[in-house]
Amino acid sequence: MSNIPETGRTPRVQIRLIVIQVLVFSLLLTLGGRLWYLQIRNGEEYINEAKNNHVQQVVQPAVRGSILDARGVPLADNQSKLVVSASRTELMKMKDDGKAVLTRLADVLDMTPKDVMDKVRLCDAKTPQPCWNGSPYQPIPVTNKANQQQALQILERAEDFPGITAEPTAVRRYVAPGKANTAQVLGYLSPVTDAEIEKAKHSSSPYLRSDQVGRSGLERTYDKYLRGNAGVTRYEVDNLGRVIGLAKADKAKPGSNVITSIDARVQAVAEYELLDAMKEARKAFDKNTNTNYKADAGAVVVLESKTGRVVAMASNPTYDPNAWVGGISGKDYAKLTGKDSNFPLLNRGIQAQAAPGSIFKVIPTTAAVNAGYDFNGSYPCPSSYSIGGQTFTNYESKGHGNISLGGALEVSCDTVYYALAHQQWQRDGGTKPKKGAKDWFYKTAHQFGLGKETGIDLPNEVAGRVPDRQWKQRFWAANKDAWCKQGKKDGSFVEKIAFENCIDGNQMRAGDSVNYSIGQGDTLVTPIQMASVYAAIANGGTLHAPSVGKAIVSADGKKVDELKPEVSGKLPMNQATHKLIDEALAGVATRGTAAWRFQGWPQDKIPMHAKTGTAEVYGKQTTSWFATYTKDYSIVMTIAQGGTGSGASGPAVRKIYNALYGLDAAGKFDPKKALLPQPQQGLPKIETDGSIDAPPIKPYVPEPKDAEGADALAGPPATTPNRGNGGTRGTNAGTGTNQPVGD
Structure with missing residues (x-):
């Protein structure tokens, strides 16, 4: 037995009990604090999370x-x-x-x-x-x-x-x-x-x-x-x-x-005729390059003249959008985006930018009248026009004597516009512009809606370019260092251009102005822009924001929200000028550069107006343009590296009109074959169950091939030699455009 008294153990037991009590109390305090934190301070947050975890x-x-x-x-x-x-x-x-x-x-x-x-x-x-x-x-x-x-x-x-x-x-x-x-x-x-x-x-x-x-x-x-x-x-x-x-x-x-506003029948015709025109153009021989035309891309736009609504818009090369449904395959994606695809995803109707060539001439014609020149005055149309040591030639170096501005449009006389642009350039001060220079030719292009998007209801539209003095300055500032590094005074053509641009590329030169006057140089437009311009001329001068959407209708057909055409501007011409230009463009279709494509056309019943254009691009073959309108429609087609305007694009545009109005190749009416002699009025009916009573579509039957053969495709004559140099000024290496060609 131990002799230690019982009372000796009490203090140690008491100490242990106190420690245990403190420990229990601390745990309870910690638990209480945690419960307060979870249930009170952040309680609502955790309640919401708990709810979400169970939904x-x-x-x-x-x-x-x-x-x-x-x-x-x-x-x-x-x-x-x-x-x-x-x-x-x-x-x-x-x-x-x-x-x-x-x-x-x-x-x-x-x-x-x-x-x-x-x-x-x-x-x-x-x-x-x-x-x-x-x-x-x-x-x-x-x-x-x-x-x-x-x-x-x-x-x-x-x-x-x-x-x-x-x-x-x-x-x-x-x-x-x-x-x-x-x-x-x-x-x-x-x-x-x-x-x-x-x-x-x-x-x-x-x-x-x-x-x-x-x-x-x-x-x-x-x-x-x-x-x-x-x-x-x-x-x-x-x-x-x-x-x-x-x-x-x-x-x-x-x-x-x-x-x-798309008409599937007209769309089918536009797609077929664009592709066929490109195929036919590839059969034509280009004397400038000693090869056939490549005709590697193109677009056509059909607008309602009075509203700007899109009836058809075709772009080539094209693709099948069903390839994207369910996720696109690697093979299909490579086809659409690969280096050799030529980018079929591009809508060339609104995204292809190119020099417009002579279809641009309605703009400098209007500018000249607004600057004080008489539309019916007498203007010399020699075979060439010289500025210092530089010579700018007319199409095929042909002269037409003295003609009016209307005559210059009809025969597409470049030298008339060269002279007018040069005179205006001099009046504005040349390379040292006067304060408040009029710049009629550039100002008028902006008033025609160029240099900015048309506002069409499709994404990623490009703006084109009006190369005025302000643009020249911005472009020079952005490219000066590269030009100075590349340029050589006695180097290649491109190196000479870079050398000159390095020194004074921000100046508006005489060559820039004369090139611009016929839709060359640094000018860039899109097919939708030019279709809008010609539609505005057709309707008397009102520019519309082109539109594809016509109405939004609920699934049950009960709610209909119509999308009305929007006016985006007015052409800068009075009624007298409009009438004269309208008559001149009718003359292009009846006796001018497009007349051979509208032989037999019923001009007395459906007045046709046209302008041909052929733009030269540095390092490539010429770009074909064909711009037209009637009281109902405006149609513009372009084919890159396709030859002349009337030669490559002209036949296809004529065939689209034939399909619209029900005409055969000789101009004879057949109302049963007319797809859309007048723009579509009203909206289709959507039933409450979502069904639509859509009319059937008959396959398009193309006209028989012309008997003229492939040699006629590039126009009369088929090609033209590179015209007018006498120096490098007036050309442009920065955007790849060279000396102009005619139609």
Whole structure:
């Protein structure tokens, strides 16, 4: 037995109890503080998170609205297809990141494993197409071409294909009625990105991860109307994922339909005739290069003269927009964007910039009248015009004696415009401009709407260029260092140009002004700009912002919002000047440079007006331009490296008019063959069930080939030697334009 008294243990026991009490109290205090932090200070935040963790969303995509032509014919609509999709979220949970599953899937779909894996990888700056540029949290379409047997294999062997779904889905379809492709006008779709979702989160039209959005053309311009609102059903689930109730359900609202001013029949004619004109131009021999013309790109625009609405717009080379549906393949993407593709995604009607050549002459004609020159005055048209040691020649070095400004338009006399531009350049002070210089020729081009976008309802339109004194200064400042580095006084042609530009490239030279006066030099226009100009002349002087969209109609047809044509300006000419120019352009079609293309045309019933243009581009073959109008339509066609205006583009434009008005090659009317003798009035009817009573489209039957043969394609005469140099000034190396040629 211990002799230690019992009372000796008490202090130690008491100390231990106190320590335990302090420890318990500290733990309780810590727990209480944590509970206060979670339940009071941040309680609302965690409550909301807990709610979200127990709500699952099921998205029902909205049916995208259709894009219709002016008569209700679908240009783009939807069709149900079996779509096989992969959940990247589920695949990433697997040890091999889903490679085994995707390999098995490739075998079922008759695809290569690489193609399938490329489809589900995410796009970034280093990853080439094909890849997924949408949200990584939504199902990624692998193919929309699966058949029922393939879908059944996937569904019946679900354990072999975790994260893979196969179900009927409404997918976009680009119909091409009557072979009217309309690719660049319609555009295409691709998945929404996370950045776009975040940007539009607080807008009036937010995105869901399942959305497809327009990337170009009408699909982009009218995306918020076409897209509709997806249906979202929210289910309450427990922590095991079991549904315990319905939280909220929003029904899907289908997108609205966009009715356009495009006529699919005319569009088919325009596309066919543009391509055929390019093929025929390639048969013609270019004496300047001793090769056939390349005719590697072109565009044609058909506008309603009184409204500026687009009846047809064709661009070549072209492509099938269905290639983008369900995700584009690597092979197709390379075809559309590769070095040798010549960029078919470009809408050359609004994005191709080129010197306009002589179709530009209506502008300096107007400028000369506004500067005080008499339209009916007498102006010499010699075979050439000299400025110092530099000679500028007329087309084929032909002279026409003394003629009026109207006569200069009819025969496309360059030297008349050279002299007028040179005189105005001198009056404005030449290379040392006077304060308040009039600059009539440049000012008038701006008043005609050039040098800026027309405002057409298609994305990515380019502005072209009016090379006035202000532009010269900006361009020189941006390129001076490069010119000075490249330039050599006694070097090659390009090096000489660079040398001269380095020294005084900001000055408006005499050669710049005379080149500009006939649509050469640094001047750049687009087909839509020139079609708008000629439509304005046709209607008496009103410039419109061209438009493709005509109305937005709800899916049930009950709500119709018409899109009215917008006036963008007035041509700077009075009625007297307008009448004289109108008569001169009629003379071009009856006795001038375009007369040989309008033989037999019923001028007394449908007055035709035209202007031919042939622009020379440094290092390339000549660009063909043909601008025309009637009281109803304005048609402009251009073919790059295609030869002369009347030679390459002229026959195709005539055939488009023949189809519109129901004329044969001899000018005889057949009303039954007339596609659109007058612009379409009214809108097609959309029923409450969404159906449209669209008329059928008969295939376009082209006219028999002309008997003239390929030698006539480049015009009479087919080509012209390079005209007028006597020095390098007046040409331009910066933009690749050289001395002018005629028509």
